[in-house]
Amino acid sequence: MLGTRKRHVVIAIGLLALQILTYYNLRNFPSFIEKYYSNGIYPYISKAMRIGLGWIPISFGDLMYMAGIVMILRWLWISKMDLITLSRKRYTQLLFSLNIILLTFQVLWGFNYYRQPLNVTLNIEREYTVDQLKKTVEDYTIISNRLHESLQPVDSLPVAFNRSQKELFKIAPSGFENLPQPQLKQSLRPNSIKESLLTMPLTQMGYSGYLNPITGEAHTNAWINCYKTPVLILHEMSHQLGFAKENEANYVAIQAGLNHEDVHFQYSASIFGLKYLLNDLYTKDPEAFEEIKADLRPGILKNYQELRDFWAPYDDNVIEQVSQATYNQYLKANNQPDGMKTYSYVVALLVNS
Numbered sequence: 001m002l003g004t005r006k007r008h009v010v011i012a013i014g015l016l017a018l019q020i021l022t023y024y025n026l027r028n029f030p031s032f033i034e035k036y037y038s039n040g041i042y043p044y045i046s047k048a049m050r051i052g053l054g055w056i057p058i059s060f061g062d063l064m065y066m067a068g069i070v071m072i073l074r075w076l077w078i079s080k081m082d083l084i085t086l087s088r089k090r091y092t093q094l095l096f097s098l099n100i101i102l103l104t105f106q107v108l109w110g111f112n113y114y115r116q117p118l119n120v121t122l123n124i125e126r127e128y129t130v131d132q133l134k135k136t137v138e139d140y141t142i143i144s145n146r147l148h149e150s151l152q153p154v155d156s157l158p159v160a161f162n163r164s165q166k167e168l169f170k171i172a173p174s175g176f177e178n179l180p181q182p183q184l185k186q187s188l189r190p191n192s193i194k195e196s197l198l199t200m201p202l203t204q205m206g207y208s209g210y211l212n213p214i215t216g217e218a219h220t221n222a223w224i225n226c227y228k229t230p231v232l233i234l235h236e237m238s239h240q241l242g243f244a245k246e247n248e249a250n251y252v253a254i255q256a257g258l259n260h261e262d263v264h265f266q267y268s269a270s271i272f273g274l275k276y277l278l279n280d281l282y283t284k285d286p287e288a289f290e291e292i293k294a295d296l297r298p299g300i301l302k303n304y305q306e307l308r309d310f311w312a313p314y315d316d317n318v319i320e321q322v323s324q325a326t327y328n329q330y331l332k333a334n335n336q337p338d339g340m341k342t343y344s345y346v347v348a349l350l351v352n353s
Helices: 004-026 030-053 060-084 088-108 110-114 130-151 163-171 200-202 228-242 246-259 265-283 286-295 298-314 318-333 339-352
Strands: 192-196 209-211 218-220
Touching: 004 088, 030 110, 030 192, 060 318, 088 110, 110 228, 130 265, 130 286, 163 192, 163 228, 192 228, 192 318, 218 228, 228 246, 228 265, 246 265, 246 339, 265 286, 265 298, 265 339
Parallel strands: 192 218
Antiparallel strands: 209 218
């Protein structure tokens, strides 16, 4: 017969395998997840976490992460000999901890990865022609030029973004309340979005923001202060609303920005969407890309350059390479088989909406 500790190890491994198998198979039931989780219990979970932690001026989740790292390092130090000698007690603790963390992640937010695709919810086609793409690029170019002119009369200068992130946090939710699509229109009041206390490592890893799925707090890179800031805030808040997939969060953020009453939010969302569209057009019709690019006010291109200049010192460092590769695998494990390439799928949603 198995000893007690060995039996515990087998149970822990079995539970972990069962969880992974269950979550893998959930992708086959998107309508069920959409109805009973994403539009059922999750809105109550999200609102409860926003009410509970949104009023705290700093990130409780970041403090939790830092405390967790210290505790893990302490546990590894204390357990180092037991781990080396394959102590069943230590491995049982580790395996049961992994089970609890994985279950908590899925219940509090992760099930949203398995919800119905947004294009199905909004009845949007996934395929589009080059002509449709060109027409959408032209439309976004007109909108972006008009918004740029309203904010910056000198066409060769970028639009300045001088308000603090905390100021933008306060007015961001109205964009979601003004959305014309009833499936997307939601209230994010009270909100719970904060500047990350981990901005330095976040920047080194190449990330603009993230959602803490355990606390429901949305976070932004506190050092980013350019055209992307408003749409970045909306992107992380879209995750908070349960749009887990990156392409869908981008689309929702763009729509929320375009429908925001603040012109800076509109401009941010417009040129953010335009960038994806231009990149796709460049791969499909380089000549059309050059023609449309020539019609852009030069200041828009300078806004793009500001963001590139921000990231330039951190490009291709070892930390970024490892973190991006890790996140790519994380996306694949959570029902996004194309990994970080899913960011480009927002084009189909923009073209066909």
